[in-house]
Amino acid sequence: MQLLTYIEKHTQLPKKGIENTIELLNADCTIPFISRYRKERTGNLDEVQVGTIVQLKEQYETLEKRKKAIIKAVDEQGVLTTALQQNFENAEDLTSLEDLYLPYKKSKKTKAEVARKNGLEPLAKIIMAQRQDVIEFTASKYLSAVIKNEDDALEGARHIIAEWINERTDVRNAIRSQLARFAQITTKVISTKKEEEKAQKYRDYFDWSEPLNKCPSHRLLAILRAESEKFIRVKITLDDERLIDRIKNRIIKTNNECGQQIDLSIDDAYKRLLFPSLTNELLKAAKEKADDAAITVFSNNLRQLLLGAPLGEKRILAIDPGFRTGCKLVCLDENGNLVHNETIYPHAPQNDFTGAVKKLSSLANAYKIEAIAIGNGTASRETEQLVKKVIFNNPVEVFVVSEAGASIYSASKIAREEFPNYDVTVRGAVSIGRRLADPLAELVKIDPKSIGVGQYQHDVDQTKLKTSLDMVVESCVNMVGVNINTASVPLLSYVSGIGAKLAENIVAQRKEKGAFKSRQEILDVPRLGGKAFEQGAAFLRIKNAENPLDDSAVHPESYGIVKKMALDNNTEIATLIGNKSVLKEIDLAKYCTNDVGLPTLKDIRSELEKPGLDRREKAKVFTFDQNITSITDLRSGQLLPGIVNNITNFGCFVDIGIKESGLIHVSNLSDSFVKDVNEHVHLHQQIIVKVLDVDVQRKRIQLKLHN
Structure with missing residues (x-):
C-alpha cells in the first residue's frame, strides 16, 4: 500500500x-x-x-x-x-x-519448542489430522530418554498444537471481537494497603467492575495509576465458555481420541496463551485510547491557556506573595524588563502592614505602575486585600495571576540566563508579572506539564504527549505572531522554520547590531537561509518598520501583489492598510496567478483591513468573594464567583479563591446532556457557581454552573 x-x-x-x-x-x-x-x-x-x-x-x-x-x-x-x-x-x-x-517469532524457551526438540511435532500433526481413533499406541513410538511415557508424549504434542491454535488469525480475531464487546475490568484492593492514607483517593476502586468499553478514559487512567502504585489489583475478565466452545467447534471435527487431545489443547491455548496475550493487547489499546483522550484534553487546555487574555504593554508591579519569607516585589517596564525588586513583610510574623502599604504606593508612583499582578499561591488572598487598601495617585488595576509552573521556570536554565544576578524568588515574581502582560510569551518558557492544566499527564505516553503539546505551542505562537525585536529565545524557537539554534542566533544578532528594521534584515542572521526565511518571515513582526507590511501576516512573497493593489488604486501601501472601503472594492480575481488564488488573496485583504491584529481577548479584573477564605467557610447553596482553572472530560475545576479548587461535574454544567465540556466553559473563564456539597475531610467541593 x-x-x-x-x-x-x-x-x-x-x-x-x-x-x-x-x-x-x-x-x-x-x-x-x-x-x-x-x-x-x-x-x-x-x-x-x-x-x-x-x-x-x-x-x-x-x-x-x-x-x-x-x-x-x-x-x-x-x-x-x-x-x-x-x-x-x-x-x-x-x-x-x-x-x-x-x-x-519463536522463543527457544516455549513449551512447544521444547516438544519439537524432543521430536514430537509429527505426533502433533497426526493428532491434528484427527484420523486415528486410538492415539496412545502412536504416541508410544515417540518415547525417548526424555519422553518417558505416552502421557509425556501426548502432553508435548498438545503444547505444539496449543501454539498452532494461538497462531491462527481467525481464532485470535474471534477472541478479540468478544473481548472488545464483553470484557470486564475488575479491581480489588490489596488488603494490606487498604487503610493507608495515600490509598484513600483510590477508594472508589477498592472493589470495582464495569465493561472495559464503557470505562471512561479518566477512570481507566486512575485505575491503572492505582495499580502501578500497588494499592489495587486489576484483572480483565470474560464469560468465555461459549467462546471456547465456538473455537472447539471450528477446529474439532471428530469425537475420537485425537479430538479429545485437541479439546485439551484448546483449553490450554486459551488459558495459557491466547487470553493473557489478547487481554494485554486489549488493555494496551484501551490505555492508548485513554492516553489520546487525556492528551486531547491537555492540548485543548494548553491552547486556551496560551491564548489567554494579555494585558499588553503596560508597566506592571508583580508580587509573589508569602508569609514568613515576605512578598517579593518586582517592577517591570512596558517591555517586561526588570527595573526594580525588593521584599515587603506585611503578614505574620513580621506584620509590617503600614510599611508595606507605603512601599507599594511609592513604587507605583515612582515607576508609573499601571497594573499589579499577584500570584495565586500562599498568602494570595491576604496580599490582594492589602493591595486594595493602598491609595494610588493614578488608577491601578489589580489582577490575581496563576503562578503554576513559576517555580519551575525560576530554577530553569532559561531563567538563569535571563536573570543571572537574581535569585529564584525574583525570577518567579518576574514570571508572574510577564504572564499578565502576555501569557503566551511567558508560558512557552515552561514545560507544559508543569503549568497545571492537564490530568494524568505523567501517566500517558510521554513521547506522544510532548509531540502534541509542542504542536499546540507552535500553532499558538504562529497564530499570534512574534515581535522579533522583543521575543525571547524560547518564543522565537517555536516560530515556523526557526528552531532553537536559529532563535539563539536571532537574539545574538539583535544584541550585537540592534533591533531589526525590516524583514529583509532577517536574512543576515547567521545560518538562516532562504528556506527558514520562507517558512518563518511572515510570523515574525517588526514594529515601526519602513515597510508597514513587515508588521503584518502578509508573506514577503506577496508584497508585490499588495504593491500592485495600491498602485491600481492610486495610493500608497501605508494608506491602503486599514482603508476598508477601498479594500472592499478591490476585484481579487484580477490578481490571481498560477500560484496565488482567491483563498490567499482573501487572507491578504483581511490582513490589510486589520494588520497584525491580536485575536486574543484583553485581560479583565476579577474579584473573589472576600468572605470566603477557606474550605470551612463554604456552605451548600452559596453563589460564588470563580475562574475555570482546569478542564477534563468529566467536568471542570474552578478556583473560588481558596486553596482547594471545586469541581463542576459534567452533569452539573447544564440541565441538558453535555457532549463536550468546552462547549459550556473555557479555561480562565469568569463564572458564577453554586456550592452543592463540601467534604472537608477529603477536601472535595462539588459545584454547579449557575446561569
Whole structure:
C-alpha cells in the first residue's frame, strides 16, 4: 500500500490536497506555513487537517519500517516465500502484521519448542489430522530418554498444537471481537494497603467492575495509576465458555481420541496463551485510547491557556506573595524588563502592614505602575486585600495571576540566563508579572506539564504527549505572531522554520547590531537561509518598520501583489492598510496567478483591513468573594464567583479563591446532556457557581454552573 492510498483510506480529504501536502512536508515545510500560505496547493486544508496528514504519514512510515524488519528476520530464517512476503507487505496495520509474524517469532524457551526438540511435532500433526481413533499406541513410538511415557508424549504434542491454535488469525480475531464487546475490568484492593492514607483517593476502586468499553478514559487512567502504585489489583475478565466452545467447534471435527487431545489443547491455548496475550493487547489499546483522550484534553487546555487574555504593554508591579519569607516585589517596564525588586513583610510574623502599604504606593508612583499582578499561591488572598487598601495617585488595576509552573521556570536554565544576578524568588515574581502582560510569551518558557492544566499527564505516553503539546505551542505562537525585536529565545524557537539554534542566533544578532528594521534584515542572521526565511518571515513582526507590511501576516512573497493593489488604486501601501472601503472594492480575481488564488488573496485583504491584529481577548479584573477564605467557610447553596482553572472530560475545576479548587461535574454544567465540556466553559473563564456539597475531610467541593 502506498502512502497516498493509506492516508486516503483513513480520511475523507481530497486526493490532490493530500498529495500536495505530502510534497510540501517532504520539502521541510511546517504545518503553520502550509495551512496559512499554501492554501491553493492543499485545497484550503486547515491546520488540523494538515496535522492529521502528518500523523498518518508517521503511522505509515512506522508500519513500513516494521514490515521491512519482519521480512528481513523471516528471510534470515530461510522460510520467506513470495506469497508470505506479499502477505506481510499487504498488512494494513501493526496488529495484523504482528499476527502474520507470530509463527516465525519463536522463543527457544516455549513449551512447544521444547516438544519439537524432543521430536514430537509429527505426533502433533497426526493428532491434528484427527484420523486415528486410538492415539496412545502412536504416541508410544515417540518415547525417548526424555519422553518417558505416552502421557509425556501426548502432553508435548498438545503444547505444539496449543501454539498452532494461538497462531491462527481467525481464532485470535474471534477472541478479540468478544473481548472488545464483553470484557470486564475488575479491581480489588490489596488488603494490606487498604487503610493507608495515600490509598484513600483510590477508594472508589477498592472493589470495582464495569465493561472495559464503557470505562471512561479518566477512570481507566486512575485505575491503572492505582495499580502501578500497588494499592489495587486489576484483572480483565470474560464469560468465555461459549467462546471456547465456538473455537472447539471450528477446529474439532471428530469425537475420537485425537479430538479429545485437541479439546485439551484448546483449553490450554486459551488459558495459557491466547487470553493473557489478547487481554494485554486489549488493555494496551484501551490505555492508548485513554492516553489520546487525556492528551486531547491537555492540548485543548494548553491552547486556551496560551491564548489567554494579555494585558499588553503596560508597566506592571508583580508580587509573589508569602508569609514568613515576605512578598517579593518586582517592577517591570512596558517591555517586561526588570527595573526594580525588593521584599515587603506585611503578614505574620513580621506584620509590617503600614510599611508595606507605603512601599507599594511609592513604587507605583515612582515607576508609573499601571497594573499589579499577584500570584495565586500562599498568602494570595491576604496580599490582594492589602493591595486594595493602598491609595494610588493614578488608577491601578489589580489582577490575581496563576503562578503554576513559576517555580519551575525560576530554577530553569532559561531563567538563569535571563536573570543571572537574581535569585529564584525574583525570577518567579518576574514570571508572574510577564504572564499578565502576555501569557503566551511567558508560558512557552515552561514545560507544559508543569503549568497545571492537564490530568494524568505523567501517566500517558510521554513521547506522544510532548509531540502534541509542542504542536499546540507552535500553532499558538504562529497564530499570534512574534515581535522579533522583543521575543525571547524560547518564543522565537517555536516560530515556523526557526528552531532553537536559529532563535539563539536571532537574539545574538539583535544584541550585537540592534533591533531589526525590516524583514529583509532577517536574512543576515547567521545560518538562516532562504528556506527558514520562507517558512518563518511572515510570523515574525517588526514594529515601526519602513515597510508597514513587515508588521503584518502578509508573506514577503506577496508584497508585490499588495504593491500592485495600491498602485491600481492610486495610493500608497501605508494608506491602503486599514482603508476598508477601498479594500472592499478591490476585484481579487484580477490578481490571481498560477500560484496565488482567491483563498490567499482573501487572507491578504483581511490582513490589510486589520494588520497584525491580536485575536486574543484583553485581560479583565476579577474579584473573589472576600468572605470566603477557606474550605470551612463554604456552605451548600452559596453563589460564588470563580475562574475555570482546569478542564477534563468529566467536568471542570474552578478556583473560588481558596486553596482547594471545586469541581463542576459534567452533569452539573447544564440541565441538558453535555457532549463536550468546552462547549459550556473555557479555561480562565469568569463564572458564577453554586456550592452543592463540601467534604472537608477529603477536601472535595462539588459545584454547579449557575446561569
